Amino acid sequence: MTEMQGQRTTSVQRPRMEVEFAGLRLRNPVMPASGTFGYGEEYSSFIDLNQLGAVVTKGLSLRPKAGNPTPRIAETTGGMLNAIGLQNVGVDAFISQKMPFLEQYHTPVIVNFFGNTAEEYAEVAARLNDVPNVAALEMNISCPNVKHGGIVFGTEPQAAYDVVSLVRERLDKPLIVKLTPNVTDIRVTAKAVEDAGADAISLINTLTGMAVDVKTRRPRLANQIGGLSGPGIRPIAVRLTHQVVQTVKLPVIGIGGIFRAMDALEFLIVGARAVQVGTANFVDPNAMSQIITDLENFCIDEGIEDINDLIGTLQL
Amino acid sequence: MKNYKTIVLSNQEISPGYYRMQILAPGYDAQARAGQFVMFRVQRSLPPLLRRPFGIFRTGFLAPDCDGMPPKEFIEIVYKVVGLGTEIMQDLHQGDQIELLGPLGRGFDLGAPDEDKILVGGGIGLVPLYMLAEKLDNKARSRLLMGGRTRDDIITVTEFERLGVETYVSTEDGSLGEEGLVTQVLERKLQKYPQATVYACGPMPMLDAVQRICANHKAPLQVSLEALMACGVGACLGCVVKGAGHSEETPRYLCTCKQGPVFNAEELDWRQLDEPQQDCGGCR
Numbered sequence: 188m189t190e191m192q193g194q195r196t197t198s199v200q201r202p203r204m205e206v207e208f209a210g211l212r213l214r215n216p217v218m219p220a221s222g223t224f225g226y227g228e229e230y231s232s233f234i235d236l237n238q239l240g241a242v243v244t245k246g247l248s249l250r251p252k253a254g255n256p257t258p259r260i261a262e263t264t265g266g267m268l269n270a271i272g273l274q275n276v277g278v279d280a281f282i283s284q285k286m287p288f289l290e291q292y293h294t295p296v297i298v299n300f301f302g303n304t305a306e307e308y309a310e311v312a313a314r315l316n317d318v319p320n321v322a323a324l325e326m327n328i329s330c331p332n333v334k335h336g337g338i339v340f341g342t343e344p345q346a347a348y349d350v351v352s353l354v355r356e357r358l359d360k361p362l363i364v365k366l367t368p369n370v371t372d373i374r375v376t377a378k379a380v381e382d383a384g385a386d387a388i389s390l391i392n393t394l395t396g397m398a399v400d401v402k403t404r405r406p407r408l409a410n411q412i413g414g415l416s417g418p419g420i421r422p423i424a425v426r427l428t429h430q431v432v433q434t435v436k437l438p439v440i441g442i443g444g445i446f447r448a449m450d451a452l453e454f455l456i457v458g459a460r461a462v463q464v465g466t467a468n469f470v471d472p473n474a475m476s477q478i479i480t481d482l483e484n485f486c487i488d489e490g491i492e493d494i495n496d497l498i499g500t501l502q503l
Numbered sequence: 504m505k506n507y508k509t510i511v512l513s514n515q516e517i518s519p520g521y522y523r524m525q526i527l528a529p530g531y532d533a534q535a536r537a538g539q540f541v542m543f544r545v546q547r548s549l550p551p552l553l554r555r556p557f558g559i560f561r562t563g564f565l566a567p568d569c570d571g572m573p574p575k576e577f578i579e580i581v582y583k584v585v586g587l588g589t590e591i592m593q594d595l596h597q598g599d600q601i602e603l604l605g606p607l608g609r610g611f612d613l614g615a616p617d618e619d620k621i622l623v624g625g626g627i628g629l630v631p632l633y634m635l636a637e638k639l640d641n642k643a644r645s646r647l648l649m650g651g652r653t654r655d656d657i658i659t660v661t662e663f664e665r666l667g668v669e670t671y672v673s674t675e676d677g678s679l680g681e682e683g684l685v686t687q688v689l690e691r692k693l694q695k696y697p698q699a700t701v702y703a704c705g706p707m708p709m710l711d712a713v714q715r716i717c718a719n720h721k722a723p724l725q726v727s728l729e730a731l732m733a734c735g736v737g738a739c740l741g742c743v744v745k746g747a748g749h750s751e752e753t754p755r756y757l758c759t760c761k762q763g764p765v766f767n768a769e770e771l772d773w774r775q776l777d778e779p780q781q782d783c784g785g786c787r
Contacts, residue, residue, distance in 0.1 A: 223738065225737060225738035229734075229737045229738040229761075230738060232504055232505075233506055233736075253751075253754025253756060254754075254756060257730075257731075257741075257742075257743060258741075259741045260733050260739065261731075262550070265552065266552065269733075269739070269741065271739070271740045271741065417552055418549070466552070466733075468734070468738070469553060469734040470544065470552060470553060470554060471506070471544075472604065
């Protein structure tokens, strides 16, 4: 240690981590994925919410939703299946009971929402539009868990276009639309959503999957089918993010199996402006904090002064 | 409630398929309450992806490695090898790095010292009852009923006896103690101690039977539930159980991790607690 004393002439320059897109200004590009971080409060004793780029809430519906019977989760190799069934407190209870907690922090709040009908989507969006401290909405048109939870909208380009257009009419805040990967060509949906007036796209939601208990010969989820997440899906998510970035002009948020800074970097390099961390939060409540630190360290080590200089720099 | 990297202090097989692990765990002795649990992660290992929940068996202090150093605070968990996670755990040795998140959840309500208490544990369900027995003020008025399929499932008897708790053993095959179900013993004990409070942890069919017996005797009952969990902190909503008054119209789900794992019997919907469980090697 002695050789360091009094000899250091330059201090390490912290890289600029701030990203801006769709009218949002985030202190760094890392935020939780909806449904893996509750309403923020659940993780607030483990991670400082002020560290995060944004907080993304659990998906909200017009009325409270009970969710699916149990078992709701099943671990798989390199991932997990879930069929929670979009259990949530409903938009009104969120605004009155959950939002005040989040308002203590100066981190943008992105509220995820969904509906059973296009009108329900629009109504939830309208109610959230009046909440001053909601920075943006993320629209789930892709959850595979509930029959009427959005699968129709996300898999049919016209339906996606219609519902996003309807929400757009009722919403002044930035609108992020979250895409399902369970389609033949995600570029078609991405284009439809862009044409309908979305401000940004996030992807991917979970891939539908199934697991069987070989002794009971029953599906391991009560819902039979669930959404697969975790590190195993990351290459699929990176590929889809790449394809969407190449297709639309909208800013893209990359999601899918991000556990470490190196994983997040893959998405940024293919062109995502920010990333969402999901299943990793369950495994390690400090995961996002570690990812943010390691992203900074990566920039320092690579001599990158601004993280934006990395975005979309894929060499082909 | 915190998350940190720590090390295994010891890991021993105490009965065929059952292991007892001691983990260095600063802060737990003062903080952890009987009935709480930890989320355990085998470090840098994938699979298993998710942490595993385990009830805390006990907390304590070991003499320091060197004079003048503070004593080593530990927790103990006892687990049964039932799946991928616990198979990896059984091979851990002293000094191996793991990650520990906890103490989590709601523990047992210890009640008043001047009342009779009956503790009912089935197999691995005995684990959280040890710390409970340890914390009870009047051990002379506490009875423990241990049940298992065979003698191999009756674990840590000596430890309970050392606490001064009257212990009754029953096995389904009669290989140790009385032949039959632990619930038969409970029925008799409740006739003898009609004012007793009952605490139970074990497989769901056992808890269901315990609940019916307690309801007949109007005995207050606290149960500790097992559930599959991803996060342990109330975010994933994977571990829910149906609460009392649950219906399609007025759904009421309770998080086992956050609102439990200990529930008062009347908080739960007992008609619908028979759903299949997986890979629960002593997890809550």
